Amino acid sequence: MKLQEYQSKRILARYGVPIPEGDVATTAEEARRIADRLGGRVVVKAQVLVGGRGKAGGIKLAANETEAEAVAEKILGMEIKGLKVQKVLVDKAADIRNEIYLGLTIDQGAQRMVMMASAAGGVDIEEVARRTPEKIFKATIDPCLGLQMFQCRELAAGIGLGKDVLSDFVQVCLGLYQAAVDCDASLAEINPLVITGEGKLLAVDGKMVLDDNALFRHSDLAELRDLTEENIYEAEARRYGLSYVRLDGCVGCMVNGAGLAMATMDIIKLYGAAPANFLDIGGGARADKVAAALRIILSDENVCAILINIFGGITRGDEVARGILQALDEVHTNVPIVARLVGTNSEEGLNILASANLITASSLVEAARLAVDAARGILPSAG
């Protein structure tokens, strides 16, 4: 679960990371009032859960509250990578002397948390990793001991940090680490961590991504989820315990199992159409969950054919069939549906589906071809 910049910064501040003075505005007028209160130069920053906000024109400096209002007026309502800007963060502008990258992530290969620092701050760290990896210094964190001060000092030495900010830097590293551990973050990043003209450290940006698997033990953080940014279908899917990702194509798919769901999307593409979504109903889904899944797919206007691919282990074909009929009862549709049921109770499931006007297939290849044909308006002849 991604957190907005202002949410990440407020958490980091609680762990002793210095952040700029600032507040969130949802109207240009509010932005003006905040800028007025802060006095002097401010930066108005779009709060959307995507990178590249600056390049898209979503981050702008303003000399005073009047400019802040004008800038906020432009940024609010702007669309950045498909997301509408509903909030802006108005921060006091910093006097930036140097920019550092400081971030904490999970190294899957080493199976450890790793803290990374680079003197190439304020730019895309992935670019730095690609072009000049020697500019990134890493400290692998022992899961029993946690991040140690000496590791922070080694990072500081690597990036050539001056001794006047060394002890502050160590505190920021330790604070970032503790925040990430306490919140079960998969990523916690300050880019840039700035050295101001006064020689102080300041986290001008902050980003935290929380481990979805850990939200059960962080009800307070789970509440921070920005529902305004979530697609209503993805939100609905989440409520039912479905994994759903909307895509651009027209062949909707419903599958049991994430790997099989991805393979199903891939085979649709292989035969010449594009998948409309990824949807995993998980194992052992009951009829009402299946019905919710199909309803979500049918709500996508781009969908012109649907492929249901079920290989039942603990998932039962008859339950899936009941769920399909339930959805079709509620949502009348002309979209052709190809159903392929294999495994547990698949015979029973197909019998239940006999009454509905579905196209059936026994192999995945056959099912995919039929779905792609159906998407092109080619339906199998009756009989």
Next chain:
Amino acid sequence: MSILVDRNTRLLVQGITGREGQFHTKQMIEYGTQVVAGTAPGKGGTWVEGVPVFGTVKDAVAATEANTSVIYVPAPFAPDAILEAADAGIPLIVCITEGIPTLDMIKVKAYLDARKVRLIGPNCPGLITPGEAKVGIIPGYILTPGPIGVVSRSGTLTYEVVYALTRQGLGQSTAVGIGGDPISGTSFVDVLQLFEDDPLTDQVVLIGEIGGSKEEEAAAFIAEKMTKPVTALIAGKTAPADKRMGHAGAIISGGVGSAQDKINAFRSVGVQVANHPEEIADLVRQYI
């Protein structure tokens, strides 16, 4: 014998009294697995499907000499279950549970590594040696004994591939699900080494997906250390970047982990990569 589990496995089921535990214990017994004990906190002295239940793994091991454990315990309690089994001296632990927090798994894995305990999973369907033992939830009927080792990050996609092989008379030695999480107990490389050393396995089918670099590590291992042929399938060619596709470990992040990169890594070391699950049988047949 094949790898890891066989007719001599003495299996302990942790969480045996829960809904999942009970259901799958019955299935595993029906398959012929030697299920010798179960555990459920506070439920020692009871019986499930003819299996004695103990309150602790230590008691279960002392009474039955269980040497393998399978865990059907919800995510908040699964790390504790894994640690308990490791502490009690179980050398092979299979954790089916999905949803364990990543930071928990980092600590658990470090503990297991220090004790040389092997963990399969978490978030996996388990493993199965056809005709001998099933540890987990892989449906037994889709397999048949044969010389092909199968290793996969997926659940039902594994079933799809294995079923296609079985229908074409291409049997399996052992099928291992290593799971879909970012921090796993066992990697592709670990299982490939076991298959390479197994006299009953002639070739391997590897099923990967987007996210992480387990496939790339496997490709390097195959180039340097494997003599037996490997055929691969990689799911997620159509997956968008930065979106978790179901499995916690299935995410293309920071430009790393795309299906195409993995396919290229395999092809560059001479591993054939199928375009879809049913095509694997054709590729595998070339090596029979």
